Amino acid sequence: MGNKVGNSIVRRVFNVAAFCMGGLALAFTSSPANAQTASPAQKPSALPAKTVSPVKLPPKAERMTRAGYKLLPNGQAYAYPDGTPVVKGKAALLVDPRSGQVIWEKNARQRLPIASLTKVMTALLILESGKLEETVTASKTANETPYSSIYLAIGEKVKLRDLLWGIMLRSGNDACVAAAEHLYGSVPKFIERMNRRAKQLGMNDTHFVTVNGLHDPDHYSTAMDMATVTLEAMKYPLFNEMVGTQKHQIDRSIRKMNALFYNRSRILWKWDEADGVKTGYTKQAGHCFIGSATVDGWRLLSVILKSPQVGDDTRNLLEYGFREYQSVLLAKAGDPIVYHEVQGGRTGKVPLGPMADVYTVVKKGHADTFQAGLVSEPKVVAPFDKGFKVAGAYWGDRVNPAAVADLVTLESVEEAPVRVAARAVTTAWWPMAIVFVTFGALRYGRSGTPAKNYRKRRNRVPKRSRNVGRGRTRLR
Numbered sequence: 407m408g409n410k411v412g413n414s415i416v417r418r419v420f421n422v423a424a425f426c427m428g429g430l431a432l433a434f435t436s437s438p439a440n441a442q443t444a445s446p447a448q449k450p451s452a453l454p455a456k457t458v459s460p461v462k463l464p465p466k467a468e469r470m471t472r473a474g475y476k477l478l479p480n481g482q483a484y485a486y487p488d489g490t491p492v493v494k495g496k497a498a499l500l501v502d503p504r505s506g507q508v509i510w511e512k513n514a515r516q517r518l519p520i521a522s523l524t525k526v527m528t529a530l531l532i533l534e535s536g537k538l539e540e541t542v543t544a545s546k547t548a549n550e551t552p553y554s555s556i557y558l559a560i561g562e563k564v565k566l567r568d569l570l571w572g573i574m575l576r577s578g579n580d581a582c583v584a585a586a587e588h589l590y591g592s593v594p595k596f597i598e599r600m601n602r603r604a605k606q607l608g609m610n611d612t613h614f615v616t617v618n619g620l621h622d623p624d625h626y627s628t629a630m631d632m633a634t635v636t637l638e639a640m641k642y643p644l645f646n647e648m649v650g651t652q653k654h655q656i657d658r659s660i661r662k663m664n665a666l667f668y669n670r671s672r673i674l675w676k677w678d679e680a681d682g683v684k685t686g687y688t689k690q691a692g693h694c695f696i697g698s699a700t701v702d703g704w705r706l707l708s709v710i711l712k713s714p715q716v717g718d719d720t721r722n723l724l725e726y727g728f729r730e731y732q733s734v735l736l737a738k739a740g741d742p743i744v745y746h747e748v749q750g751g752r753t754g755k756v757p758l759g760p761m762a763d764v765y766t767v768v769k770k771g772h773a774d775t776f777q778a779g780l781v782s783e784p785k786v787v788a789p790f791d792k793g794f795k796v797a798g799a800y801w802g803d804r805v806n807p808a809a810v811a812d813l814v815t816l817e818s819v820e821e822a823p824v825r826v827a828a829r830a831v832t833t834a835w836w837p838m839a840i841v842f843v844t845f846g847a848l849r850y851g852r853s854g855t856p857a858k859n860y861r862k863r864r865n866r867v868p869k870r871s872r873n874v875g876r877g878r879t880r881l882r
Contacts, residue, residue, distance in 0.1 A: 495713030521686030751788030
């Protein structure tokens with residue numbers, strides 16, 4: 407009996423002690439003096455690594471953490487409370503390829519190393535050469551090119567088209583060298599062409615030293631310039647096909663076992679909407695990426711330079727564009743925008759319209775209307791064919807327009823019959839002049855011109871006869 411009472415007392419004492427200890431721990435952890443608070447100097451880029459919410463949400467759902475960041479289902483923050491995207495890269499850009507409109511940017515004009523993003527310019531020059539079906543023989547220089555490679559053997563023969571696949575999917579440095587030597591005879595000459603083409607495109611903050619992006623202090627570009635060259639390359643359907651392909655097999659003459667290339671763009675394997683474009687990495691440049699995605703027929707292009715999380719930055723930026731903005735069609739190709747007066751034509755007016763569809767990008771929920779206006783009103787004189795460029799047009803504010811486009815004539819206009827007859831008369835004077843000159847030469851060819859004959863008669867002085875006093879003269 408005594409033992410049972412003793413054990414009961416011990417259990418009660420133990421329970422009371424445990425309860426007190428738990429209360430003290432709870433009071434200590436909830437004390438304001440020990441609560442973890444965010445420092446006022448903490449930057450928004452210091453994001454929480456995980457979400458504390460255990461609730462499972464659908465893939466497209468959004469939720470908020472205590473810090474106010476919008477999170478993806480895996481806990482990765484993608485936007486700040488104001489809706490702007492979380493981008494940790496040193497430079498970034500989001501652009502609409504349809505209109506060329508910049509939607510979001512961060513240090514977009516800062517010169518930085520670009521690593522293998524260089525290969526977009528290399529690919530553009532290969533496409534512009536029009537020699538994709540030519541056979542390239544790999545040199546010793548190409549074989550000895552370091553780092554990323556498709557492992558070309560000396561003397562190996564590969565079509566230029568297949569080299570381009572190796573450049574865009576596997577980022578082959580040796581393929582760039584082989585293509586450059588084939589097209590321009592040497593790598594330095596190809597680099598000269600790269601820099602000239604950059605100037606033609608308005609890439610004034612870009613300078614190329616290598617054909618593949620291997621690091622050099624004088625090899626640099628900007629996010630804005632890389633978007634410019636990518637938009638130019640995207641005009642080629644083959645380029646879009648290549649950058650959106652996950653894997654592709656080529657024909658090789660020697661190393662046939664190494665003919666299957668996998669795209670190094672991880673976003674293509676993780677996001678169904680992704681369709682490009684190019685990865686890049688060196689120790690000095692960090693991780694770089696030109697990305698693109700298409701949602702409901704609308705494609706957006708992003709550029710990220712020197713980022714610790716280039717994949718997350720790319721997706722955050724692209725999804726921000728699709729979430730917050732929409733593409734608006736302002737004018738269809740071939741639709742008349744304005745009717746312009748015509749001088750000297752069979753008709754008094756001709757319709758003017760854009761050569762291609764005109765788009766702009768606006769915030770979602772903004773039902774803005776944009777009025778079109780002419781930049782200039784030059785005189786249009788007939789005759790002219792359909793597609794004759796007349797003027798430029800702007801939509802919205804003239805100083806900061808929503809979009810601009812060239813306007814061309816949508817119809818051919820012939821010259822008025824009256825003007826045709828008048829021009830025939832005015833342009834027929836020279837045959838008549840030839841007739842008169844020929845007639846005069848035949849008529850007065852022996853005796854000279856009438857003026858000369860007149861001078862001869864005038865200089866002929868009559869001589870008086872001996873009978874001068876009789877008032878008679880006689881010419882000898």
